[in-house]
Amino acid sequence: MHNTVTKKLHEFPPPSKHPEVTIYLCGLTTYDYAHLGNMRGPILFDVFRKFLVEIGYRVKFITNFTDVDDKVIQRAKETDADYSQLARKFTREYLLDLTALGIEHADLYPKVSYHIQDIIDYVKVIIDNGYAYESNGNIYFDVPKFHADKGTYGKLSRRNIDEMVTECRIEADENKHDQLDFALWKADSENGWESPWGKGRPGWHIECSLMSTKYLGTSFDIHSGAIDLKFPHHENEVAQAEAHSGTGTFAQVWMHYEFVNWKGGKLAKSGESFAVRDLFEKYDVETIRQFILSAKYRSPIDFSDERMEEVKKSRARIDNFFFEVRRQLGESIEESRHNLINKLGNPHEKKNMSDAELKVFSEVESFAEKFLDDLCDDFNTQGALSRVFEIVNPANTLINAPDLSDTGREIANLAYLEILWAGSILGLFNDERDELMQITAANKVLGIGGIVSDSKGEAEKLLEERQKLKGEKKYKEADAVRDKIIELGFEVRDTPDGPVLKPVE
RNA sequence: GGCGACGUGGCCAAGUGGUAAGGCAGAGGUUUGCAAAACCUUCAUCACCGGUUCGACUCCGGUCGUCGCCUCCA
Numbered sequence: 292m293h294n295t296v297t298k299k300l301h302e303f304p305p306p307s308k309h310p311e312v313t314i315y316l317c318g319l320t321t322y323d324y325a326h327l328g329n330m331r332g333p334i335l336f337d338v339f340r341k342f343l344v345e346i347g348y349r350v351k352f353i354t355n356f357t358d359v360d361d362k363v364i365q366r367a368k369e370t371d372a373d374y375s376q377l378a379r380k381f382t383r384e385y386l387l388d389l390t391a392l393g394i395e396h397a398d399l400y401p402k403v404s405y406h407i408q409d410i411i412d413y414v415k416v417i418i419d420n421g422y423a424y425e426s427n428g429n430i431y432f433d434v435p436k437f438h439a440d441k442g443t444y445g446k447l448s449r450r451n452i453d454e455m456v457t458e459c460r461i462e463a464d465e466n467k468h469d470q471l472d473f474a475l476w477k478a479d480s481e482n483g484w485e486s487p488w489g490k491g492r493p494g495w496h497i498e499c500s501l502m503s504t505k506y507l508g509t510s511f512d513i514h515s516g517a518i519d520l521k522f523p524h525h526e527n528e529v530a531q532a533e534a535h536s537g538t539g540t541f542a543q544v545w546m547h548y549e550f551v552n553w554k555g556g557k558l559a560k561s562g563e564s565f566a567v568r569d570l571f572e573k574y575d576v577e578t579i580r581q582f583i584l585s586a587k588y589r590s591p592i593d594f595s596d597e598r599m600e601e602v603k604k605s606r607a608r609i610d611n612f613f614f615e616v617r618r619q620l621g622e623s624i625e626e627s628r629h630n631l632i633n634k635l636g637n638p639h640e641k642k643n644m645s646d647a648e649l650k651v652f653s654e655v656e657s658f659a660e661k662f663l664d665d666l667c668d669d670f671n672t673q674g675a676l677s678r679v680f681e682i683v684n685p686a687n688t689l690i691n692a693p694d695l696s697d698t699g700r701e702i703a704n705l706a707y708l709e710i711l712w713a714g715s716i717l718g719l720f721n722d723e724r725d726e727l728m729q730i731t732a733a734n735k736v737l738g739i740g741g742i743v744s745d746s747k748g749e750a751e752k753l754l755e756e757r758q759k760l761k762g763e764k765k766y767k768e769a770d771a772v773r774d775k776i777i778e779l780g781f782e783v784r785d786t787p788d789g790p791v792l793k794p795v796e
Numbered sequence: 797g798g799c800g801a802c803g804u805g806g807c808c809a810a811g812u813g814g815u816a817a818g819g820c821a822g823a824g825g826u827u828u829g830c831a832a833a834a835c836c837u838u839c840a841u842c843a844c845c846g847g848u849u850c851g852a853c854u855c856c857g858g859u860c861g862u863c864g865c866c867u868c869c870a
Contacts (some may be wrong), residue, residue: 329870330870520870586809
């Protein structure tokens, strides 16, 4: 894993941590619908967790909700709403989006509003330790003092504190001793809670220090968030946690992912943006997930309809392979990868394979290792994804061969199962049984009723008609019938075994 | 001004000190009544300039360019 602090790759998780790893991801401020950028973290960590579990770890994954915040309060004022209700609404909506995207729930979603007393206690300790002071009902973190004692402020974001004072754009505040100081607690008579310093509410950074360490311990394995949180948010979290615990061990690894950009700039709720759920109408959730996974997490990724169409098309190749495997194997499809690997992998079986079969088999056989190796390499999802396409080609060659043998059929079957297995980690490549459920999940978010018309029966009738016309060599008429079938949402494929219908997305 | 990331074929995107995965698009071909699907073939010397090295796209320095953060933006 790449660590932001060292800018180097480190072995992760450290062997001493086996078998449990602890992860904290900075979550969402709940004042609006989530946009696609907000989903990069959750999608990445959904895959990362599944991957860690696959290679034998137990994962404790926590991501928070910032439901007490300037932005929430401001939005509530603008819309004349109660701010805690507003926060609850968007928390709920966000969870629906996560579900629609097939993202496994975190182990815990702590909210700021449930941790006010904890935060007050936490701030007290920092004050007692001498790293914070009170000023007109506000509590500020004393950055210069902390830095003088520990010398670590700016370590994460590689900032020089002396230069920051002259160059930074933080506005001077009468209450602060120093420009760099930041609020741990803000006086707020209107939306505040009682505290030893009067009515107020937590500053932004304190919640994450408190909630991460409360549930994961003073020192935990990964702290993650988008790149823009590196400074000041994460830098301040480190300072708070160290000022609180007195030790220099907060997160072992800092993992920052890049932005999702759109039209040359970043997606942001404050700028031009769109809600992720708006995409559900146009793209199925796997397309969205595959798009996010199609670049490394440390690179920015540009969203556009063109990109999404490309993803969709590439995905269609896999679907077509699945379709062909299911069509040809039908009932005889073997469900266990291990059975097939054991059977096909024994020397006797190998001896009877043709050269072509042997070649494909060895590629399929080594797939899983390559796939996991890529993910092991700083979570290279794009590399892992490309492995899937690497076995689709040879497997397609096999299954479409006119002289397909039983062995060849089994090898193709194995390739199919390997891809399903990879998909279970990536949250992709569900076969048709699950497709309907996902559509339903997305539709629930959109409030669309799940009406599925029975067009298949009709299409089948038309297909028979087309066959008859073809037999009479009335090709024009046959093509017209085919057009009708396409209108019903099916493709017609003429296979050596006769025509078949394939539902179009 | 400070800090950070990045610049790989028409587009997107991995990767590596020893001559560049994968996807999309393009061209040609096999198959097909046609189409669809599939397969085969074909398409780059890695922004530029220096340096280190037997050898660099990969390491170092510089130049140019793009983007982000420094504003409670994921």
